[in-house]
Amino acid sequence: MMAALFGLAGCASQPSGNDGAALTSVRWELTSWPGHEIPRGGEGSAPVILSFQDDGARASVSxxxxxxxxxxxxVLRDGxxxxxxxxxxxxxxxxxxxxxxxAVFLDWLQALERYKITGRTLELFAADGDVMTLQAREKTATQK
Incomplete structure (x- = not known):
């Protein structure tokens, strides 16, 4: 019985499914985008990061x-x-x-159709079938 309780506790702490709370609970770092070379830092650059916020009045990604x-x-919709x-x-x-x-990345974000969160992985799907994969990173106190 204790193992079952620990198992449930572990699942509850990880984002899953497709809901706004899972999307906004962490920052998302781009890790895979087939056909595109993902920048890996360097002078004057940082990882490609998405951070979703929704205060109930306005939802934004930065x-x-x-x-x-x-x-x-x-905007999030059902499904x-x-x-x-x-x-x-x-x-x-x-x-x-x-x-x-x-330029390509920001244009592509506007072509998104849907998303899927599995554990600590976010997949973004464009209308043309292109898929971008991001991994969860913790938000700092200033990134709420």
Whole structure:
């Protein structure tokens, strides 16, 4: 019986399914995007991060598109449907490769159709079948 209780406690602490609480509880770091070279840091850059927030009045996603921070509104619908609006991003000068990646990445976010969370993995699906995979990272106190 104790093993069953510990098993349930372990499941309760991990995001799963398709709900807004699981989406907003952590930051998401891009780890896989077939056909695209994912930036791995370097001078003037950081990991590609998504952080979803929903205060009940407004839902937004923000983060780093490699070198520049961005923010965009989003809407969740039944069945794991996710729509991300036009992103506003800073325009810091970055190496050409970074600027190209960011443009494609931010455009792709607007092409999303749905999402799926399994454990600590978030999959984002575009209408054309393209899939992006992200891993959960803890939020700091300033990233709520």
């Amino acid at each position: 983060g780093r598109a490699w070198c520049n921070p961005f923010t965009a509104p989003y 794991g449907r996710l729509t991300i609006g036009h992103a506003a991003a800073t325009r810091m000068a970055c190496p050409g490769k970074a600027m190209e990646f960011e």
